[in-house]
Each structure stands twice: as structure tokens, then as C-alpha cells.
Amino acid sequence: MRSVVIEPEYEAWRAAARQLLAQGVRPEEVLWVDDQREGSLFLSETPAAYNAVGAKGNGIKVPPAFLDMARSAAAHTDARRWAVLYRVLWRLTLGAERHLLAMATDRDVRQLQDWCKAVGRDIHKMHAFVRFRLVGTDAATGREQFVAWFEPEHRIVRLATPFFEKRFVGMDWSILTPYECAHWDGKRLHFTEGVPRSSAPDEDALDDLWRTYYRNIFNPARVKISAMQSEMPKKYWKNLPEASLIAGLIAGSAQRVQGMLETEERAVKPAPNNAYLKSLHALNQGEAADGNDECDRP
Incomplete structure (x- = not known):
């Protein structure tokens, strides 16, 4: 049994999985551990720091659909996710089950789909319920600085923050969560470790x-x-x-x-005497008449 200690991020799992797959290590021979603190319990096993070096060019092709699914499922907090992901990866490649993802009744595939749905819902909630608070203005750039606090169910910060990067490009902001924090300075989006609720500002x-x-x-x-x-x-x-x-x-x-x-019904105000609006109204009336003509034709 190999104990593989990784950071709880998709990129870390992908790098380790590539190396394991290149070595032909079967899924049942791997014990996945989320971080170094938990990994210390298994140091008597065979811990190793895996990376992508040497993992490329081994001739193994992975379906793009699986990579998209893996990126989403990896954000879930279920401790089983790394093992299930690697098992599905093995089955798709060395296991020769190329059409596995199309089998909706397969237990592993169904589990990944459930995790992806949960992560997707969590991302939607983050997009809807993040509330930024003004904390100051950068003296050098004049850009306003905002901070928000959010408590997601899963590790979705990296998946959810591109939405905020596009929508709030003109201000500096940070989104703080217990898992991870995202920061945008107008040029670069970067991430830091999670923080407690006390680090977030009060209302403004x-x-x-x-x-x-x-x-x-x-x-x-x-x-x-x-x-x-x-x-x-x-x-x-x-x-x-x-x-x-x-x-x-x-x-x-x-x-x-x-x-x-x-409340009594209010009188309808007359349409404004505007030439442009009148032309649009006439155009709409003409299109409606043409549509009726089409319906009357055999």
C-alpha cells in the first residue's frame, strides 16, 4: 500500500495521479491523504512527493470530459474523492473502459456526478450571496478596496472566483473563506490560506x-x-x-x-410624442401583420 500525501487541490491530485498511472499502480494499492498533518500518521507506509515530471509522454490518453468532471469533483470535501477519481481514471485508461463516463448506472460515475452537482450548487450560492464591504481606498492607485466573507460547503473558491474577476474588475477585492481566500488587485488573481470569520470586516x-x-x-x-x-x-x-x-x-x-x-387603478399615461418610438411601434405593427399573413397561408 502506498500512502500519497497531497494538498487538497485538483492540481496536486492530477500530478500524483499522472505519476501513479505512469508506474501502473492500481487503485487498490493507493491510500490518499489530504495533507501533511494527516499524512504524519502514515509515515511508516510509503509516502512520496509526486509531481508531473516524467508523467507526460507515457502514451496514456485521458478523455477531456473526465478532466472537467475531476476538476469539479475535486472541490468536494468528501475524503473519498481522490480514491474514486483515481479509480475512474484507471478504468478509463489502463482498464480499457473508454466509454465508462456514458454509463450513468455505474456506481463510481454516479458518485462523481453527485459530487459535481453539489459543487455546482455551492458555486451558484457563492455567486448569489457574496456581499462586499468597503474597507478603504488605495492611496497610490485610488482604487476602492472591498472585502467579503463567505462560508461555502466545499472548496470552491478557485472555481467560483473567475466570475467575480470579470464582474468586479474595476475594484480591488478579497473574498475570505475558511478554506481559502481569493484576492484581486486589478491585474492578478491570487489565493491564500483560509481564515476565521473574525478576520472579516463588520458591516458598513x-x-x-x-x-x-x-x-x-x-x-x-x-x-x-x-x-x-x-x-x-x-x-x-x-x-x-x-x-x-x-x-x-x-x-x-x-x-x-x-x-x-x-388602491384605485391609475390612469394609463399617453405614449410620449417621440418620432423614434413611433417608428418602432409602426415597425412592430408591420411585423405582427406579416406574421398573421403567414399563419393564414395554406
Whole structure:
């Protein structure tokens, strides 16, 4: 049995897996260990620092679809992920099961798919529920600096942060999580070790803006508490400035709906006398007429 100690990241697993595959090491002969602290328990085994050197050019081809799946599944926190990934890799290559990923009933494939779905949901939640707080302005560049705190279920920071890099390219920001932290300075995205919640800033003036925004988009006539909690689970509420409004908005929703029903209908304002808008209206009318003609044809 080989004890393979790696950092809990996809790149570390890939490098070790390449080397093991090149040496023809079977999946049942490998004990995967997430980090050096856990690995110290197994030093009597055969620990080794694996890298990609010498692993390329061995003639083994890996399906691109598996690499995409592996990158996502590796972000899951289940300790079994490295072993399952290597077993599927072995079966796809040296095991000659080239069409394994198309077998939805296979236990290993189904497990990887479940992990990928969980990771995908977690990434979606991070995109939706990260709230940046202004902490200062860089004196040299004049760029505002923001920090956010988020508590993901899985190690998704590297998969989720490209979204923020594209969306908030014009400001400096950091996203702090217990697993890993991401930092953007306008030029480079880099990562550091995770930190505790106490490292994140307290609320600032932007929290009031979030609350104002949420209060204005809240529709009392479409309150579905179970659906809301499914999309916005309560575990995220403690880090969302607008969450403090939810109970009050729900409690007053019936009264607000009744008030809306009792309000007299407002008169429709006439369309503005604008030549460009009139041309668009005429164009739409013409297209609608052409469409009706088409429907009337045999």
C-alpha cells in the first residue's frame, strides 16, 4: 500500500495521479491523504512527493470530459474523492473502459456526478450571496478596496472566483473563506490560506444599500416561504445584510397585498410624442401583420 500525501487541490491530485498511472499502480494499492498533518500518521507506509515530471509522454490518453468532471469533483470535501477519481481514471485508461463516463448506472460515475452537482450548487450560492464591504481606498492607485466573507460547503473558491474577476474588475477585492481566500488587485488573481470569520470586516454603509434594494424588490404578492428558503437557505442569512428584513417583510406581506388591491387603478399615461418610438411601434405593427399573413397561408 502506498500512502500519497497531497494538498487538497485538483492540481496536486492530477500530478500524483499522472505519476501513479505512469508506474501502473492500481487503485487498490493507493491510500490518499489530504495533507501533511494527516499524512504524519502514515509515515511508516510509503509516502512520496509526486509531481508531473516524467508523467507526460507515457502514451496514456485521458478523455477531456473526465478532466472537467475531476476538476469539479475535486472541490468536494468528501475524503473519498481522490480514491474514486483515481479509480475512474484507471478504468478509463489502463482498464480499457473508454466509454465508462456514458454509463450513468455505474456506481463510481454516479458518485462523481453527485459530487459535481453539489459543487455546482455551492458555486451558484457563492455567486448569489457574496456581499462586499468597503474597507478603504488605495492611496497610490485610488482604487476602492472591498472585502467579503463567505462560508461555502466545499472548496470552491478557485472555481467560483473567475466570475467575480470579470464582474468586479474595476475594484480591488478579497473574498475570505475558511478554506481559502481569493484576492484581486486589478491585474492578478491570487489565493491564500483560509481564515476565521473574525478576520472579516463588520458591516458598513453598503449594507444599508443592500437593505434598501431588497426592500424595494420584495413582492408581497409572490411570497413563497419554502421556495425562498430553498433558494436562500437560512445558513447564509447571518452573512446577508438584507436577511434582517425578511421576517418583517413576510409578516407585513398580507397587509401590503390588501392595500394594493384596495388602491384605485391609475390612469394609463399617453405614449410620449417621440418620432423614434413611433417608428418602432409602426415597425412592430408591420411585423405582427406579416406574421398573421403567414399563419393564414395554406
